[in-house]
Amino acid sequence: MSSDRSEPLIPPVHPFLSNRWLNAATLVVAGALQTLTFSPFHVWWLGPVSMLLIVLATLPLAARRLFPAGWFTGMGLFGSGASWVYISISEFGNTSIPVSILLTVLFVAGLALFPALAFWFWGKLARNSAMRRLILFPAIWVLGDWLRGWLLTGFPWLYLGTAHTDGPLAGLAPVMGVHGLTFLIAASGAAMFAAGWLVYKQRHASAGILAVLTLVPWLLSPALNRVDWTDLSTEPTSVAAMQGNVPQQIKWDPEFLKDQIVAYLGMTETYWDTDLILWPETAIPIPQDQAGKIIDHIKETLGDESTLITGIPWYGYSERADGFTFHNSITAIGNGEGMYHKQKLVPFGEYVPLEGILRGLIGFFDLPMSSFTRGPENQGPLEANGTRVMPFICYEVAYPDFLARNAVNTDLLLTISNDGWFGDSVGPLQHLQIARMRALETGRYMIRGTNNGVTAIIDNKGQITARIPQFERAVLTGEVFKASGSTPYMSTASWPVLTLALILIVFVRERVIPKD
Secondary structure (H helix, E strand, O other): OOOOOOOOOOOOHHHHHHHHHHHHHHHHHHHHHHHOOOOOOOOOOOHHHHHHHHHHOOOOOOHHHHHHHHHHHHHHHHHHHHHOOHHHOOOOOOOOHHHHHHOOOOOHHOOOOHHHHHHHHHHHHOOOHHHHHHHHHHHHHHHHHHHHOOOOHHOOOOOOHHHHHHHOOOHHHHHHHHHHHHHHHHHHHHHHHHHHHHHOOHHHHHHHHHHHHHHHHHHHHHHHHOOOOOEEEOOOEEEEEEEEOHHOOOOOOOHHHHHHHHHOOOOOOOOOOOOOEEOOOOOOOOOOHHHHHOOOOOOHHHOOEEEEEEEEEEEEEEEOOEEEEEOOOOOOOEEEEEEOOOOOOOOOOOOOOHHHHHOOOOOHHHOOOOEEEEOOOOOOOHHHOOOOEEEHHHHHHHHHHHHHHOOOOOOEEEEEEEEHHHOOOHHHHHHHHHHHHHHHHHHEEEEEEEEEOOOEEEEEOOOOEEEOOOOOOOOEEEOOOOEEOHHHHHHHHHHHHHHHHHHHHHHHHHOOOOOO
């Protein structure tokens, strides 16, 4: 059978898959199942099941139908896993409900174009050859994820490998990173279908070999989880992180700015001698050039060996921007030094694309503090009592390769955020799980400070050692340990798995695999 023919090579496994709308519904469900693998649900085993369903639904389709198939899959995934943006748009963006719904649908539909494009490419490469499609499936999925992580600033959220902070593949995260785990999950789904098909064809030996090869990484990973890729110090660093639980509605109200600072000073009253004190993103809600008295008061009150790290906007002249500009920043005060300007800005929340056109159209395009400028690349860590602390602000922790690259030659990771934008949704809990994966990939402790949760201390295995519940004003205390050395993933980032994906594409493209 020629690879250019439009009819499917493998008939639908079940008759209902031959119905176009039921097939589409299956793909939507398969995408939505992936959301259940993440926090707060943690049903990690639904990852391979989702991939198996996607293969079942797409393998019978003609190549020309794979683009909409990918889009339906993306609608299921992002519609269930990222529609929390509605809260930001509606409740805090001063936007009407109908417009908020429309913008949320457009956001989800736009994200769904990434798997749609990946599936379109999948069809172009494999045509209607079932064998080619099965071999290419994990490569295409991972490349689609990678593209989504950087194009148009990127949306590196809902990577399926993230679900394994508490799953059996966690031990491979410091070796392969999140994209490597996703590759294994996608390959497992494709392998389950292939093994079943081989059994149906009475090729039991081949099915058995494939099953064993598929199980190897799942069985090897738990043993690797006991390997310490980095060396931890024996002397702990004491930590106190303040969660102010400031309502988002008053966060930037001029009448309440002083009250917020007073609240954080009061929360810190009995912790000034702690080694490392952390306030969350923009805890000081006025630019550093206007906060001199506050910073001086903190310096005078801190213990001799203590450092306070806080989020604070920065305003000043920038040669890079050739003018005065705002940055979303974090600074070290006391027995430490350094300031870091956020590099990965959130569209509309921190800057407005096509600002000249969109500003003023609706409230969502005029959010407070939505005129930040991206910070320069290759910024160094903060210093805190001799500890090299690499900070990441909010959304930045979601970029795996970015964080791994910046974590090299640092002792400790730190992330601050204000997840109040997402209300009582799954968004903040997904964000926490993403931070856990970054700690696991780099073999380093991470301190996470947030305005309203979840503030937590995460160890070098990605496990939470202490946390504060959401929506409470409280202080988190605990200990962290400095790390030295690098994990294999920090040395290579995602290039090995991306290279493997490209090799598979070349392998198929050069017709090593038969067409039929």
